[in-house]
Amino acid sequence: MFRILTFILLSATIAFSQKSTSTIRGLVLDGDSHSPLPGASVTIKNSTLGTSTDENGAFRFDQVELGRYLVQASFVGYKTTVQPEILLEGGKEQVITFYLTPGDTTLNEVVVHYMKTENLNNTYEITNEQTLRYAATYLDPARVAASLPGVAVADDQANGIVVRGNGPNTTQWRLEGVEIVNPNHLSNAGTFSDRATQSGGGVNILSTQLLGTTNFLTGAYAASYGNAMGGIMDMRFRKGNNEQNEFTAQAGLIGLDLAAEGPFSKNGKASYLANYRYSFTGILSAMGVSLGGEKMTFQDFSFNVSLPTKKAGEFTLFGVGGTSKNVFSADKDVANWEVEKDAFNITYKNRMGAAGITHTLPLSRKTSIRSTLAASGLSTEREGIHLNPADPQQVLSTDLDEIQKVKLAFTTALNHRLNEKHRILAGAYLYHDTDKLKVNTQSGEMEVTSFMPYATWQWSPTSKFRTEIGVNYFYFGFNGKSSVEPRGALKWEVAPRNTISLSYGWHSQAQTPQTYLSLGSRVSNNNRNLGLNKARHYGVAYEYRFLKNSSLKVEGYYQEISNVPVSSSVPTYSVLNLVENSVTYALVNKGLGRNMGVEATWNTYLAKDFYLMVSGSVYDSRYKGVSGNWRSTRFNGNHTFAATGGKEIRTAKNNVWGINAKITWLGGFRDTPVDVTASAAAGTTVYRVSQSYTLQMKDYFRPDLRVYWKTNREKINTTLAIDIQNVSNTKNEAFSYYDTYQKKVVVRDQLGLIPVLSYRVEF
Structure with a gap:
């Protein structure tokens, strides 16, 4: 070695x-x-x-x-x-x-943002190069998004993101313009129950080697987006090089990453891009680094094929598929058991795939049509075997959870410019979903056809004033619920380098399949007639652009949520707090929610080999069940802070040292007190549900570091890097539970210090 x-x-x-x-x-x-x-x-x-x-x-x-x-x-x-x-x-x-785009050609100054927000709505661009440069991203754009204002990670073992107090289930994942199933390995990572989440996982299945620019949306979305209330991660493939073959190989303690791209022929413009990734994170365990005591593996393959034509437009074929698995095995020596989980054998399997075709057809200098047809599928399986501490060969019980999801998607959009001041975008989405759930001996299935047409009118009377007005209609065919959703935004440069923005959006989102099917003994009905969650977003922002590659943006927002499913029998229960839990209550659409806050971001673009972004927010996230009282949501941390920056030092010809750091400081999320007496009697964790989310965990603090050394030659470049997550080895709290083995309440921590060494070659 x-x-x-x-x-x-x-x-x-x-x-x-x-x-x-x-x-x-x-x-x-x-x-x-x-x-x-x-x-x-x-x-x-x-x-x-x-x-x-x-x-x-x-x-x-x-x-x-x-x-x-x-x-x-x-x-x-x-x-x-x-x-x-x-x-x-x-x-x-x-x-x-x-x-x-048409407009005033006079360029008084060039304004460059660390993450551009040129869209009228809150849209941040995350580039491939940024995921390779920033500290502790694991080549995952969702972890880059955690540097943005108002964004937090629900648990640092996974990339499930919390946007402005909205839980991970409100985040939508898209690929090539359509919604897809959860595109992440190990979707049970960082959860209390080891069960699958609706959104997020240990790492994105789509390697950053293939990604172009990823758009991450917060706040009020444009009319072309629907069925989401929190964030939207809109990923796009980049095209392969259509003139020469290029290869990338990266080896590290996370795994092996191999990519190839190039033209199909010397005389054509068609190109391919492909990537294979295989993990061997078990090496970390062999080095003594704790990953929750689990052995984790994953592998995936992705491709993008670009097929331009002379008269029929451009076609692209794309696909991604991956499998992942984590296994926790009980120690054969009972004397080594310390916590409740040590008495279990747990196997979790995750398989996901997506494939599709896109077609972009220019009709004239002012008009084009873009269409996408895609299919995605997901299968997860978790088996938990509870062993008898008195006799580890004896099985006390077995839990089995299975999820199967298939999503067929089609979208088409017409983009037409009337003149340099007026532009129209109109289109529609058609989805067909099949979901099958199984919890032990109970199972359920649902099929849904959803239809979502939309239209947007953009008006730019001057180069300093832009506005757009649109409407989205969401029809959810499972139970016939629908929503008409107006959207609007404007941006006005009131003075040189001074911009004011206003945004408004009416959004809705369907419930998770677990909510509709509600497999559980306490349910008197299966919640099939629940309506859509609905939310109104309001935002006002001010941005000042400095002359030297920097900008300051301050934004205030208010989100009013209604029609939320809550329980009549448990006054503190609301689906706004769900992550991985199964729904075992009969629910009614009588709940409310509200998120409000102020965000600020200072950006210094990478100039003179230095970059810096400092973002923070102060916010309040609350919900109301049938009790009639406003309560903190599970994700009400009250504040976020992130500082991300780096410096490159050129030591010799074509050699570069890069030093990158990130500091994250978040207000602690909320937890529910454990009823110790009831837990001891029941042999499992019993919470004081009347006091749901009244405990605030300690503030979350984590510094990350990335140091790399780049060497460039004419035909090859190499990067040797080390990422150190949680340099301070801070013990950040994840959740509390009653441990039946220790007979007391135990606090489970998130990840500690993890070093990741990697070596990358491009040629």
Whole structure:
């Protein structure tokens, strides 16, 4: 092992005296029709390089010295656009596509954001390069999102995210423009019961090697989004290189990652992109790093094939599939048992897949149609075997949970620009879902066809004022419930570099299948007629852009939630607090909720080899059951704070040290007191439900560190990195329960210090 590390270090330090170069190329297209813009001007801003696009809208810069660049595109009658954080490395071309929109061509200044929010609604762009650079992301865009204001992770063993006090179940995952089933490995990670969650998991199944820009939405969404109340993680594949073959290999304690991309032929424009990943996180356990005492493995394969045509538009074929498993085995020596879980053998299996086709067809310079047809499926199985402490060979009981989900999706959208001031976007989604649940001997099944048409009108009377008005209609075919949802937003530059934004959205979301089917002995009906959760979002924001690559944004918001399913028999019960739990009560749509707060974000874009984002929020998240009293939700931490930054140091020609850090400080989530006497009598944890979420756990604090060493040559680049999660090894609380083995209440902690070493080669 020592010799291998020595070899890696020596190979990483080799540098050549000549300047290494590579290529930056791409396309400049109309943002509405996706048709080429010949004669557009393209410049690399921190250099003297400039060129114009050809008749196909293509541009090219060869023999560009390796480094970080800003690339700008402009065209008469269109808004000038800048692509920031372009990292050019040895052996890899940078292929960029600009989508320009009509507007004022006068460019007084170039404003570059750490995470752009050019959309009128709260839309943050998460790039592939950011997931590779930031500390402790595990190449997962959802963990990058935890740096944003008002965003927290429900448990750091997983990527289930809490947005403005809304639980992970309110977050929607999308791929290539349509909603898909939960695309995460080990969807039971970080839960009290080891059972599957509706949203989130240990790590995203889709490797960041294939991802283009991921849009993460908070607050009031545009009319083209529906069936969500919290966040939306909208992932898109990037295209493979259509001129040369490129390869990436990464090995680390998380696993092995292999990617390949390139053209199908030298004379065509079609390309492929594929990635295979295999984990061996069991090595961490062998090194003495605790992962909850479980052995975890996963593997996945993803691909994206781009097939452009001359007259029929562009087709893409995409797919992703993965399996994961974690096994907890009881120690054969009872003397080593310390907690209740030690008396169990638990096996959890997770399988997920998605595949589809997209078609983009320009109809004219002002009009285009984009359609997507996709299918996704998910299967989870958990078996828990309870052993007798007096005789470990004897099984006291067995629990079995199974979930099967299949989602068929189709969407089509028409994008039409009336003129430079008016634009219309109209489309529809059609979904068909099949869900099967099994809890021990009880099982249930539901089939749902949902229809969601929408339309948006965008108006830009001047370059300093933009607004959009839209409507979304959601029909949920399982029980015929529906919702008409108006949306609106505006952005006004009241003075140079000073912008005010207003947003409003009426949103709804269907209940989880566990809620509708409600498998449990305490249910007198199966909740099949429950209505949709409904929420009104209001937001007002002010942003000031500084002259030197920085911005400050402050936003206030209010979310009013109604029609929430609550229990008549348990006055403190509300589905707003659900994560993985099965629903065992008869519910009625009489609950309420409200989330309000103020967020602030300071961004300094990566300039002069330094970047920084500091974000924080103060918020209040409450719900009301049939008791009539407002109570803190499970996720009411009251404040969030995250500071993410880094510095690159160039030590020799083409060699770079990178030091990145992140500090997370969150208010503690809420817990329910345990009834010790009742728990001892029942032999399981019994909560004081009348005091639900009245206990606030300790504040969550975690510093993360990433240090890397990049070496660039003409045809290859390497990165040696170490990520250290929770450098301080802080014991952050996850939940409390009554441990039947110790006969007392035990506090379960989240993850401690975890070092992850990796070596990456691109050529």
